[in-house]
Amino acid sequence: MINVKEVVETNEMIEKENLDVRTITLGISLLDCISSDLDQLCKNIYDKIYDTAKDLVSTGNQISREFGIPIVNKRISVTPIALVGGAACKSPSDFVQIARTLDSVAKKVGVNFIGGYSALVSKGMTEADRLLIESIPEALATTDVVCSSINVGSTKTGINMDAVRLMGTIVKKTAEATKENDSLGCAKLVIFCNAPDDNPFMAGAFHGVTESDKIINVGVSGPGVVKTALESVRGENFEVLCETIKKTAFKVTRVGQLVAQEASKRLGVPFGIIDLSLAPTPAIGDSVADILHEIGVEHAGAPGTTAALALLNDQVKKGGVMASSYVGGLSGAFIPVSEDQGMINAVNAGCLTLEKLEAMTCVCSVGLDMIAVPGDTKDTTIAGIIADEMAIGMINQKTTAVRLIPVIGKGVGETVEFGGLLGYAPIMPVNQFSCDNFVNRGGRIPAPVHSFKN
Amino acid sequence: MNKTIITVVGKDTVGIIAKVCTYLAGESINILDISQTIVSGYFNMMMVVDMAGAAKDFNTVADDLEALGKEIGVVIKCQREEIFDSMHRI
Numbered sequence: 001m002i003n004v005k006e007v008v009e010t011n012e013m014i015e016k017e018n019l020d021v022r023t024i025t026l027g028i029s030l031l032d033c034i035s036s037d038l039d040q041l042c043k044n045i046y047d048k049i050y051d052t053a054k055d056l057v058s059t060g061n062q063i064s065r066e067f068g069i070p071i072v073n074k075r076i077s078v079t080p081i082a083l084v085g086g087a088a089c090k091s092p093s094d095f096v097q098i099a100r101t102l103d104s105v106a107k108k109v110g111v112n113f114i115g116g117y118s119a120l121v122s123k124g125m126t127e128a129d130r131l132l133i134e135s136i137p138e139a140l141a142t143t144d145v146v147c148s149s150i151n152v153g154s155t156k157t158g159i160n161m162d163a164v165r166l167m168g169t170i171v172k173k174t175a176e177a178t179k180e181n182d183s184l185g186c187a188k189l190v191i192f193c194n195a196p197d198d199n200p201f202m203a204g205a206f207h208g209v210t211e212s213d214k215i216i217n218v219g220v221s222g223p224g225v226v227k228t229a230l231e232s233v234r235g236e237n238f239e240v241l242c243e244t245i246k247k248t249a250f251k252v253t254r255v256g257q258l259v260a261q262e263a264s265k266r267l268g269v270p271f272g273i274i275d276l277s278l279a280p281t282p283a284i285g286d287s288v289a290d291i292l293h294e295i296g297v298e299h300a301g302a303p304g305t306t307a308a309l310a311l312l313n314d315q316v317k318k319g320g321v322m323a324s325s326y327v328g329g330l331s332g333a334f335i336p337v338s339e340d341q342g343m344i345n346a347v348n349a350g351c352l353t354l355e356k357l358e359a360m361t362c363v364c365s366v367g368l369d370m371i372a373v374p375g376d377t378k379d380t381t382i383a384g385i386i387a388d389e390m391a392i393g394m395i396n397q398k399t400t401a402v403r404l405i406p407v408i409g410k411g412v413g414e415t416v417e418f419g420g421l422l423g424y425a426p427i428m429p430v431n432q433f434s435c436d437n438f439v440n441r442g443g444r445i446p447a448p449v450h451s452f453k454n
Numbered sequence: 455m456n457k458t459i460i461t462v463v464g465k466d467t468v469g470i471i472a473k474v475c476t477y478l479a480g481e482s483i484n485i486l487d488i489s490q491t492i493v494s495g496y497f498n499m500m501m502v503v504d505m506a507g508a509a510k511d512f513n514t515v516a517d518d519l520e521a522l523g524k525e526i527g528v529v530i531k532c533q534r535e536e537i538f539d540s541m542h543r544i
Contacts, residue, residue, distance in 0.1 A: 002535065004489045004500040006542040007459055011531070066512055068533035251541045258540040 014069055017224035018286040019252060021259045022279050023073040024060050025115075025200035026269065027207035027215040028052050030079040038088040042101040045084070049076060049105045049114075052214055052269075057110040059266045063259055071259065072421075076106060077205035077217075078116035086128035092135035099139035099146050106145045113188075115205035117148040120195070123157040123444065133163070136170050140185035141177035147203035153193040153390040155397045158447040164390065165439050167191050168383025172406055175375065179408035182416045186405040187338075187370065191386050193393030193400045198273050199329040204366070204401055215272035216264045217329060220256030221279040222248075224286045226316075230294040241295065242315045249276065249319030257324045275329030276320035277365065278312070280340035282423035288312075288333050289342025300335075300343055300360075301352030309333060310363035330399055332365030338418060338425035339370055347426050354385075354428055362392050367401035372416045372425040375408035382406065384435035387445075395448055456506040457486070457535040460519065464528025466497035474501070474530070477522055481515060482507040497528075502535065 013019035033044035057074045064071040078084075081098055089095045099117055106114035117139060119129040136148050150167060153159035171186055178185030190204040197208020200217035207215070229248040233240050256274045264271035280288045289300040295308040313332045321327050335357065337343045346352035354371065361367045367389050373382075386402045393400030407416045410427055417424040460478075462470060471488070478485060478501075487502040508515060516532040523530030 001487060001502060002459065002538045002542065004491045004498060007461055007500045007538055008491070008493055008498055010538055010541055011461060011463075062513075065516065066534045067537040068531055069537060254540040255537060258536055262536075 011068070013222070013225045017222070017228045018281070018283055019222045019225050019255070020070040020072050021218060021256055022221040023075050023200050023219040024056070024071055024259065024263050025075040025077055025205055025217045025219065026053050026056050026267070027077045027198065027211055027217060027272065029207055029211065029213045030084045031209070034084055034087055036087040038094055038097060041085065041088045042097060045098065045101050046105045049078070049102075050109060053109045053111065055267060059263060063262050063266070067259070069255055069259065073113070074111050075200070075202060075205065076109070076111050076114045077200070077207045078102070078114065079207050079209065080116060080118035080120055082119035082126070082129045082132040083209065085132065086126065089128060089131055092131050092138065095132045095135035096139045096142065099135070099143050103143035103146050111145070113145050113147050113202040115147040115149065115202050116207055117146050118150060118206040120151045121160050121163045122151050122154040123160060125160070125163060133166060133170055136189060137173040137177040137185065140174050140188050147188045147205065149190040149192055149195065149204045149206060151192045151195040152386070153394050155194060155394050156447055159193065159387065159390045159394055159445040161387065161439065161445055162442055164387050165383045165442070167386055168379040168381075168439065171382050171404060172379050175406045175408050182410075182418065183375070183405050183407045184418055187403065187418055187422050189403065191402045193390040194398060196329055196399055200275050201277065201279065201330060203403065211272070212270060214269045216260055216267065216269050217272040217275065218256050218260035218263070219275040219277055219279065219329065220252055221277065222252040223278045223280050223288050223291055225252055226278065227285065227287070227291045227294050230291065238311070242311060245312060245315035246319035249316040250323045253320040253323035271326070273326045273328030274320070274324040276317055276324070276327055276331040277329070278316055278333040280334060280336065281421055282339055282341055284341060287340045287342035288335055289340050289346055293342065299346040299349050299351035301346050301356045305356065306359050306363055309335070309360050313364040330365040334366060334369060335360055335364060336370035337428070338372065338423040339421060340423070344423070344425060347428060354430060358388060358392070361389065361400055362396060366399055367393070367403070369401065369403050370405070370422065370425065371403070372405045372407050372427045373430045374411045374427055375406050376411070377406045377430050380434070380436045380439050381430060383439040385430070387439060391445070455504055458503050458505050458512070459533050459535050459538060460501040460503055461531045461533070462499040462523065462528050463496055467526065470497070470526055470528060471499065473522060473526060474519070477518065478503060481510055483515070
């Protein structure tokens, strides 16, 4: 039987160390909604999402109540809309109508985000893909909870540089379209390489075409729990350090597994995967940077940071994989800047730069995330940063992503406030040298060779 | 069997266990195990109970106990046993 010490340990994790289930994400296929009539399509989408997800929020809240574990977000991911809307949409504004439909049904069922306003263009773009991408600035400016993601490269196909170049411009246009709100639209737009089909985390979640009709994916979290566990092994060697992270990750993931199975049973929707991610929030003590500090670097970004992050990421996976029957999604430590107080402190201390963040993304999920840059950063420079990050993902056979926010009207040294889980961020300097001739070449970067790995 | 863990955390005073037990008996909730410990100066009591015979549903019992806790000046939480089992047992 469970003893009192174990009960106290679990409840301290929840009450003092911010242990929570970060998200229950219900993936819904919209392929059976397809119609060549736009109004009919929107009606089909609204009805299917409403019917499937109407009990999601209340079920999540009830599970949270019974187990005493916070379930922070309930979300929906849908089939990439470029595939669903292709037959009906003849212009970017047609796609915007679908975005508005997603927004209204998401609000109706009470979820806080809906992901899947997406296109998969890692090799080439269809006309529908292009129209959807062109509609992104207006779609994100005129909706509140719709998230967009574009997959522009993969290890198997290489990088679609036409799409990368286009996304440089789209990111800027989205920033312009939402400049009244500190370019918040860009916080809902992710550019991926090797995007997973079953990611429950926003803004990059979509319901891949390889998935079943509907599925429950759960994202766990718990940077604070890992940090607290590491406080008890200060000065110990790497073996002890790694064992401690592994054991903690195991416990955290078991809670996620339990919640996922319970949600699956109650909603009558199959369980998909657990995403083993350390996802920070702006709350004090809920920071991945604080874990790196506890491992031994003064601030995130100091020499040793990449190695510390690599071991953290690997041990979280090792502990988590055994705790769950199915693991997927992004699964790794997230290193967003604005959503992590420790990262913000590191930037303000002058310790963490865009270049170091790029190096860190080589060893963890997911990429350059929630980084505010000056509003006058050129389209081509943004495209160049995207290309660099995509190349890391392509060559290393991992998911990488870019979520940059060029804050219109603001420059280096200023701060931007997004609010809530998105936090706030100091605006970071960007390398001013040009890459115009590179990103304007057009075409594709070929897929890499899978041997001779050095 | 519908096992629930009730935890009581707060400053130790006379009659905490008695009051909680009286409530549980009134609701036909069977106590399977009681243990307690002191963690950083605080009184921590844990009860394993079986709610299978209870007439009220989980939420009502949890609300009642929370209110009772406020009355006594302690925090009372109800959680289903599975969360502890999954975390601490393979």
